[in-house]
Amino acid sequence: MNLGMLLFMPATIAGDQVILIDTSPEAAGGTAREVTYQELLDNVSRTAGLLTTLGVGEGDRVGVFATNSVESVEAIFGAAFAGASVVPMNFRAAQEETAHLLSDSGIKVLFTQSRYLDLVHTTKPADLEHVYVLDDPDSYAAARDGSFELPVPADVESDGLCALLYTSGTTAMPKGVKLTNGAVTSYVTGTNDAATGEDMGSMAVAAPLYHIAGLTSMLNALYSGRVVVLLPQFHADSWIECIRRHRVTHAFLVPTMLARVLHAPNFSPSAFDSLEAVTYGAAPMPPSVIRHAIREFPPHVAFAGAYGQTETTSTVAVLDPDDHRIEGTPQEQERKLHRLSSVGQVLEDVQVRVVDADSGEPVAPGVIGEVQLWTARAMDGYWGNDEKTRVTIDDEGWVHTGDLGYLDDDDYLFLHGRTGDMIIRGGENVLPDEVEAVLYDHPDVLEAAVVGLPSAEWGERVAAAAVVRPGAATSGDELAAHARERLAPFKRPEFVHLMDELPRTSTGKLLRRDLIPLLDELGL
Known part of the structure; x- marks a missing residue:
């Protein structure tokens, strides 16, 4: 067709x-x-x-x-x-x-x-x-x-x-x-x-x-x-004005867009009287950002998370609006709050498996490995790059996403960064998103990024960068102390560098390759 x-x-x-x-x-x-x-x-x-x-x-x-x-x-x-x-x-x-x-x-x-x-x-x-x-x-x-x-x-x-x-x-x-x-x-x-x-x-x-x-x-x-x-x-203030002026009912935002909307000077729940649903995706959603959005947007606005790749022709998993309604018994609310960290369950035309990065064998629920997907709408390969195509799609048609994650007992998929982003400090594996989540929990942090820097002693050392809300007096040292209180010693960032903005693609994906030399050059 x-x-x-x-x-x-x-x-x-x-x-x-x-x-x-x-x-x-x-x-x-x-x-x-x-x-x-x-x-x-x-x-x-x-x-x-x-x-x-x-x-x-x-x-x-x-x-x-x-x-x-x-x-x-x-x-x-x-x-x-x-x-x-x-x-x-x-x-x-x-x-x-x-x-x-x-x-x-x-x-x-x-x-x-x-x-x-x-x-x-x-x-x-x-x-x-x-x-x-x-x-x-x-x-x-x-x-x-x-x-x-x-x-x-x-x-x-x-x-x-x-x-x-x-x-x-x-x-x-x-x-x-x-x-x-x-x-x-x-x-x-x-x-x-x-x-x-x-x-x-x-x-x-x-x-x-x-x-x-x-x-x-x-x-x-x-x-x-x-x-x-x-x-x-996209500009946060004009997006809000567009929703209000044109009585928009549905919208899609990447996580960095949603974070900037929440801190825009013209943010007001009354601007979203017409809005029925917001779908987010294209990059990992920090749990603190979506929790903030649920609190600040009017109760009638339904949120949904979408996970997919260009290689899978868009969405393959969805975190439904019901998963964003923090209701029920204390146990049910705790389970839903935890699920806000996931990308939901895969769609009917998709299969998912999580495999050990070395052996390629499927791992048990709760064990982190590489996420692989099968769908009839997978890409036909990379243009002019058969070698990369063979690495990404195996003979059975499984797309090797390069994403790290795990499935829980209810088949909710949780992501934990990319296979190449893992920091190995003194033989210990550090997932950047776990450290980033702690930084995002600080009320002044708008964006956070964690990378590994070369270290003669440890192999790699943990470093971080953050963007704080306008007018905040928070220092990098204060954010590093915030992380130290909440993380095991080998996961703690040695320093947190404050920036006006983090290097990202136009759709909000963090460019760690650009951040690593910048932080390494600081020599802190």
Whole structure:
């Protein structure tokens, strides 16, 4: 099934329904732009016609290097209608990474925005001839409107390439994850019913569309008839204002986004009168942050946690809203508070096992090992990297996630960092997230990160960095003392360095590789 059918099907049923709201104009004091299904379908058909005129078809890739906007959505679906594969790209990428994305993907056409045009022209390969600027009427709109329309999505193979999504690149240059037409469309149609024209509420999408969470949030909402409220980029104060102004009912946030919302100067429970549900994911959720959110948001707001990877076509496990309701007997409340540290239970189309990192044999419940997943919507491999593909997916189709974790007796999955993040101090294993959780329990800490630094005496020593709330007088020494009181000696950070912000990817994943040399250089 063509990705374009996720638009074509609901548009034929509820063409007059407003399905996209672009909030970009509000930043300049204007009015948000509303687009109906039929308007979106017409523009997508013209974009597909332009691509077809350029000779784009099945087997070709089309890049989108732009922030969230109506035009970005048109470009994504336009590529699909033409039978091509879409490559949404990280518009925050530096020059070297941008050059890698444009070259490695082998795109035939690129859609971008005027703000990124200089970067694109200095990094694009010589054979990339077709570059269209989405916010320039003389570029994208003029070229598209002069072409014929392609009103129906092209026929494509289920195992053909639908999207090439590049991973965050926390350890090296991003890798292109190949997601098939069948994997993406089955995930969306298996999770939602098609739009009927009924009011399904609205979904605020602030996560970038080049990330699997942002892309699937948009696709799920659009297919089901839930109005997609697009924010070009995330800022906590503008996100809160967007929820209030547009009476948003549903939203997705990564943990760092949620933490910043909670400490935004315009945070007020009254701003969320319309909000029904918040889903979080894409990075580990510190337990103290979600507990804080449950306390501060209105009681009618339901929270749900989603765990997945680009390699598994989004969500594979969910911590349900009921798991976030701390109710019942003292024993039940204690169990639910503990479960807030988990990512929930795997979905029906997913299998999970936890194995010993050395032997590969399954371990007992409660024992930490590598988390491995099996699902029919696993990736088709890494673009141009068969060696890495073989390391990540074994012959039986199990995805080796690189995440450490364990299953409890009720099959709730708990994560404990990445296999490469383990700190070994004097022969003792230290899980960074365990130390980070203690730091997060300090009321002034907004963000915390723990890494291992080289040590001639111990092999590695434990060090930490933290971001504290604005105006807090807390020192690094005070946070180190806070940790010493609560951790075994070998787990205690030798120092805590305060920072204005931690190095993270655009979707909130901590860049430990960038933090390690910075803390090591301090020589504390």
